[in-house]
């Protein structure tokens with residue numbers, strides 16, 4: 001699953017959430033103020049390393065698509 005970046009419009013906290021493409025439009029809550037005036041940033045697929053110790057590998061070696069990276073979303077099914 002890709003990470004998506006969100007910005008809370010109430011407290012300007014930036015945070016990232018792992019989401020499947022199918023859930024991308026679900027409302028997100030700010031971890032800081034728990035508000036839900038959250039704007040999703042332009043989707044940035046996980047081609048960067050996430051700083052919490054999780055291993056994030058580059059796309060392209062899982063057979064998945066650029067949306068979920070793991071072959072588990074709707075657009076993957078159409079590729080397969």
Ligand SMILES: [Zn+2]
Nearest residue numbers: 008011030033
């Ligand atoms: Zn907030």
